[in-house]
Amino acid sequence: MREIKVPQINANDTTYTVNEIYFQNGELVHKQDIIASVSSSKIINDIESEFDGFIYFLKNSYDEINIGEILAYCFDTKEEYDKYLLTPKEKTKQELNKDYILTKPAQKFAKENNISEEQILSLNKKIIKTQDLQNLISNTLNKENNSFKKLSFNQIQSANAVIQSHKEIPQAFHLIKTDCTKCEEFLKEYSEKTGIITGYSEVITVVLSELFNDFPQFFSRYVNENEIEYAPYPIIGTTTDTGFGLFMPTVKCKNKMTLEKVSEIMFDYKMKSMDNSFEADDLAPGNISISYNPKKNIVSVVPIVFPNQSAMVSVCSPVKELSFDNDKNILEKSFLYLGLAFDHRVINGFCAMEFLSEISEKIENVDFAITEG
Amino acid sequence: MKLKEIIANALKIDKNIITDETSPKNCESWTSLNHLILIKEINKNYNIKLSFAEIKTIKNVSDIKNLLKSKGVYNE
Numbered sequence A: 001m002r003e004i005k006v007p008q009i010n011a012n013d014t015t016y017t018v019n020e021i022y023f024q025n026g027e028l029v030h031k032q033d034i035i036a037s038v039s040s041s042k043i044i045n046d047i048e049s050e051f052d053g054f055i056y057f058l059k060n061s062y063d064e065i066n067i068g069e070i071l072a073y074c075f076d077t078k079e080e081y082d083k084y085l086l087t088p089k090e091k092t093k094q095e096l097n098k099d100y101i102l103t104k105p106a107q108k109f110a111k112e113n114n115i116s117e118e119q120i121l122s123l124n125k126k127i128i129k130t131q132d133l134q135n136l137i138s139n140t141l142n143k144e145n146n147s148f149k150k151l152s153f154n155q156i157q158s159a160n161a162v163i164q165s166h167k168e169i170p171q172a173f174h175l176i177k178t179d180c181t182k183c184e185e186f187l188k189e190y191s192e193k194t195g196i197i198t199g200y201s202e203v204i205t206v207v208l209s210e211l212f213n214d215f216p217q218f219f220s221r222y223v224n225e226n227e228i229e230y231a232p233y234p235i236i237g238t239t240t241d242t243g244f245g246l247f248m249p250t251v252k253c254k255n256k257m258t259l260e261k262v263s264e265i266m267f268d269y270k271m272k273s274m275d276n277s278f279e280a281d282d283l284a285p286g287n288i289s290i291s292y293n294p295k296k297n298i299v300s301v302v303p304i305v306f307p308n309q310s311a312m313v314s315v316c317s318p319v320k321e322l323s324f325d326n327d328k329n330i331l332e333k334s335f336l337y338l339g340l341a342f343d344h345r346v347i348n349g350f351c352a353m354e355f356l357s358e359i360s361e362k363i364e365n366v367d368f369a370i371t372e373g
Numbered sequence B: 001m002k003l004k005e006i007i008a009n010a011l012k013i014d015k016n017i018i019t020d021e022t023s024p025k026n027c028e029s030w031t032s033l034n035h036l037i038l039i040k041e042i043n044k045n046y047n048i049k050l051s052f053a054e055i056k057t058i059k060n061v062s063d064i065k066n067l068l069k070s071k072g073v074y075n076e
Helices: A078-086 A093-095 A105-112 A115-121 A130-146 A151-170 A181-194 A202-209 A259-275 A349-362 B003-011 B032-046 B052-058 B061-070
Strands: A004-006 A015-021 A034-039 A044-048 A053-057 A063-065 A070-075 A172-177 A221-224 A227-229 A235-237 A249-252 A288-293 A311-316 A319-324 A330-343
Touching: A015 A151, A034 A070, A044 A172, A053 A078, A070 A078, A105 A130, A172 A349, A181 A227, A181 A330, A181 A349, A202 A235, A202 A259, A202 A288, A202 A311, A202 A349, A249 A259, A249 A330, A259 B052, A311 A349, A330 A349, B003 B061, B032 B061
Parallel strands: A235 A288, A288 A311
Antiparallel strands: A004 A070, A015 A034, A015 A063, A034 A044, A053 A070, A172 A330, A221 A227, A235 A249, A311 A330, A319 A330
16 A cells, blocks of 8 residues: 655645545556646646555545645555455544533533534534633624634635744744845846846845855754754745735756846746746745845835745845945935844854845845856 | 737826837836736737747837837737
8 A cells, every 4th residue: 555645836835725536436547647636825736646556535625635644545456455445444533523521511501502513513622611612602693793704715825834834943033234225226227238127036036046055054954853954956935926926936046046047037937926827846845935025115024934944034125214424424325124034943043143144245245146157 | 909008008107108218217107017017918919928038128118119020910
């Protein structure tokens, strides 16, 4: 019996929904047959069988499934499949739910208020007290009054990633003020000269790719309390929002990156974000991310650190401020507030400051690769 | 839809103020986001797919016209 698990498709998601199942239980499938499709908040992805054999699905259409959870078993022979069906299975979640204890006052309350067994089961608790039943009635009334609204699918998916991050990652955050006056002028001139419209999301992607060798831990993955896993090369996730939803496509920096190259890749991603035509590889998981928040007057945001990553850089729009030059003359300058959220198990505060200072200096001095050669 | 209307819709401006010289330099609403919308609308309306190298040549409205002419999909 072999397991067919759901791989990670999009860095943002921890849970998918089974969209469609293309085979009946017991049918013979072949390696690379598409056996099902699952959907995340951003993309629908086909799941291929990794083996030849007789299939048995553990999930149905519309069920939720976590990354790495078993979608189906594949059996080498029909005999093995039949034998599995005859094996007593563990109790289902619903069956387990029936093992609840209702306290005596709660039993009386349930009887007086005509609360059904189905409603009690929906609490999904082992020991149920009167207070639980009072809350149940209050929630039901609120639902009837239309004060309850269902969260969107995207919000639920995002919430899952946020909950997992907050649960697993002890996160810290540093903020640095960066004089980007010179970089602003450069970007304006560059855009006028080359026709390439680019910005800080692209600049920071190039900068991060250039810091990979000196700061590999920022691209690493926490394995356990004694070990981290280094990435072979930078894969940088960048938030892309053109008003059609928030996406996190990744720029794969196997070779030396330049602003021109990154701008081309990001332009393609922005176009794809407008009609959600991303391919699975575009949204493959990264090993570091950039949270780009271009809304005017938003100075800084504190992002989460995605599970399986160790850091996320955040950047907002530049802010104009009055500043002194060396001769104490007042002049207008542009500043960026660059944030760095990091996994404190992997990175210490001093290292984080060093990393953030390097990013800041490279932007201040326009010290990054612009074109080939 | 005529080119001027496509540009006016994408940049959210009055089509009567659009000239060959209209560009991101002199048109405040020609932002990076509206630039993307403009390219998307041009691709859709003229049934073409502009490459990044072609998009780079667009610095004003005149450049868009020349590009479309070179692809044989636009006449003044």
